[in-house]
Amino acid sequence: MRLAASFGEALANLRRSPGPTLLAVGTIAASLFLLGGYALGLQNLTQLVRGVRGQVVIAVYLEDDADAALLSASAGNLPGVRSVRVVSKEQALKRLESSVARIEGLIDAVGGNPLPASLEVVPASTEEAAAEGLTKILAGLPGVSEVEHGRDWMERLGALVQFLTYVGLVVGLAVLLVAAFVVASALRSAVHGRWDEIEVLKLVGATDGYVRSPFLIEGGLEGLLGAGLALAALLAVHGLAAPRARELLLLAFGHAETAFLTPPVIGGLLAAGMLLGVAGSALAVQSVLKRVT
Amino acid sequence: MIQLFHVTKSYDGGERPALSEVSFRVAKGEFSYLTGRSGAGKTTLLKLLFAAETATRGQILINGKNTTNLSRRHIADLRRQIGVVFQDFRLVDRLTAAENIGLAVRVLGAGTAEARGRAERVLAYVGLQHKADALPPALSGGEQQRVAIARALVNDPMLLLADEPTGNLDPDMSLEILELFDRTNARGTTVVLATHDHGLIEKFPRSVLRLDAGRLESGSGES
Numbered sequence: 001m002r003l004a005a006s007f008g009e010a011l012a013n014l015r016r017s018p019g020p021t022l023l024a025v026g027t028i029a030a031s032l033f034l035l036g037g038y039a040l041g042l043q044n045l046t047q048l049v050r051g052v053r054g055q056v057v058i059a060v061y062l063e064d065d066a067d068a069a070l071l072s073a074s075a076g077n078l079p080g081v082r083s084v085r086v087v088s089k090e091q092a093l094k095r096l097e098s099s100v101a102r103i104e105g106l107i108d109a110v111g112g113n114p115l116p117a118s119l120e121v122v123p124a125s126t127e128e129a130a131a132e133g134l135t136k137i138l139a140g141l142p143g144v145s146e147v148e149h150g151r152d153w154m155e156r157l158g159a160l161v162q163f164l165t166y167v168g169l170v171v172g173l174a175v176l177l178v179a180a181f182v183v184a185s186a187l188r189s190a191v192h193g194r195w196d197e198i199e200v201l202k203l204v205g206a207t208d209g210y211v212r213s214p215f216l217i218e219g220g221l222e223g224l225l226g227a228g229l230a231l232a233a234l235l236a237v238h239g240l241a242a243p244r245a246r247e248l249l250l251l252a253f254g255h256a257e258t259a260f261l262t263p264p265v266i267g268g269l270l271a272a273g274m275l276l277g278v279a280g281s282a283l284a285v286q287s288v289l290k291r292v293t
Numbered sequence: 294m295i296q297l298f299h300v301t302k303s304y305d306g307g308e309r310p311a312l313s314e315v316s317f318r319v320a321k322g323e324f325s326y327l328t329g330r331s332g333a334g335k336t337t338l339l340k341l342l343f344a345a346e347t348a349t350r351g352q353i354l355i356n357g358k359n360t361t362n363l364s365r366r367h368i369a370d371l372r373r374q375i376g377v378v379f380q381d382f383r384l385v386d387r388l389t390a391a392e393n394i395g396l397a398v399r400v401l402g403a404g405t406a407e408a409r410g411r412a413e414r415v416l417a418y419v420g421l422q423h424k425a426d427a428l429p430p431a432l433s434g435g436e437q438q439r440v441a442i443a444r445a446l447v448n449d450p451m452l453l454l455a456d457e458p459t460g461n462l463d464p465d466m467s468l469e470i471l472e473l474f475d476r477t478n479a480r481g482t483t484v485v486l487a488t489h490d491h492g493l494i495e496k497f498p499r500s501v502l503r504l505d506a507g508r509l510e511s512g513s514g515e516s
Binding site: 196 | 343346383385444
């Protein structure tokens with residue numbers, strides 16, 4: 001009964017004071033758009049790292065006199081190898097020419113094709129330890145000059161994702177805190193506009209909780225509305241930006257998957273919006289309650 | 294019903310205590326005037342009775358319970374048993390007369406329909422059954438005060454406190470309001486009414502507690 005009445009009062013108050021309500025909803029929407037945008041970027045970066053890890057290729061560079069076919073067969077028989085592909089000196093040069101313009105003169109200047117033939121070995125497992133073990137074995141094969149599997153680069157990217165996650169948590173918390181105070185200050189004018197009613201309620205025996213509850217419900221509804229707006233804006237931005245981002249990723253990493261926020265993150269943003277609204281309202285109403293005896 | 298024992302109330306920066314060593318008792322069902330010039334301490338004394346202020350020293354008992362240092366929760370409980378009326382009515386202008394009265398009913402957990410029903414009954418008691426849906430600004434001063442009294446009475450309080458309830462009203466309307474307090478007292482409600490209008494006291498003679506510069510000059514002594 002009381003909850004239904006509080007809901008009714010909260011909805012009536014939203015209609016009565018649209019100005020502060022819009023400001024509060026806008027602040028919540030803007031804060032959550034920033035946080036959600038960050039989360040969306042981070043989520044896709046994490047997905048990219050996972051995807052690229054899944055297609056790790058160990059490059060085995062061969063000495064000029066090595067028998068590529070024999071080494072390919074030897075490598076293919078090693079445990080933990082999914083596939084082996086031979087890249088001849090000529091194929092390596094063609095690849096370089098297709099990615100770097102005006103290279104012909106440079107090749108002539110160094111006296112012919114300087115690129116070695118190589119094997120592209122795809123490990124069966126994407127585990128770091130397995131790839132590292134395989135790299136050591138491949139490096140020990142006769143006729144192999146150098147082996148690369150891009151582990152350092154992957155480790156750096158993984159560390160960057162972890163760092164960005166921590167930064168996101170700290171900055172996100174700070175943004176939420178600032179937003180709560182902005183929302184509180186926006187709602188304060190709405191609460192002060194009902195000072196007379198709060199005074200009367202206290203006079204006739206209302207507890208602080210009774211006075212507070214419709215304001216908290218009102219704040220929660222505003223928070224949900226703000227979060228909904230932020231998610232709608234993020235969905236629109238994602239819809240516009242995702243195709244272009246996929247093109248770029250494909251070009252840069254040979255891997256292109258983008259996704260919108262996962263359901264738990266969407267739920268988290270809605271909860272954060274509600275929490276922001278409730279916290280802002282609680283701060284606003286407390287500023288009046290402590291002055292009403 | 295009310296017992297005060299050596300109650301002193303001082304405010305920060307005040308030259309002298311607003312109330313000094315005040316002791317008296319008001320029996321259950323009694324009607325007492327609280328008189329004195331402006332600044333004598335009438336409003337402070339009423340505020341102490343409904344726990345809007347706390348005494349600096351001394352003890353206050355309402356219906357046998359010590360109310361000197363109550364928590365906010367217990368203050369709310371106390372106020373549900375006390376009706377308070379002010380000179381400036383303290384009505385919420387954007388709510389109708391019935392809704393203003395309903396605030397006091399809903400605080401007790403009643404729903405909208407019950408609050409409306411009880412508001413209509415008490416409005417009939419104060420003679421304003423036809424004004425249930427009127428907003429306070431559309432009512433005369435006397436009508437607003439009757440709505441405020443209705444709000445104070447809607448939960449059948451054991452004690453009715455009034456701070457200069459006729460201060461903003463003309464003499465005829467003041468008499469009507471006093472008759473309403475008298476009728477309420479006749480039903481068993483203890484009434485303490487602060488006023489400096491001696492004409493009213495003469496027309497409705499009752500026991501008088503007279504304050505002067507924060508001290509009780511005459512009235513019911515400490516038992």
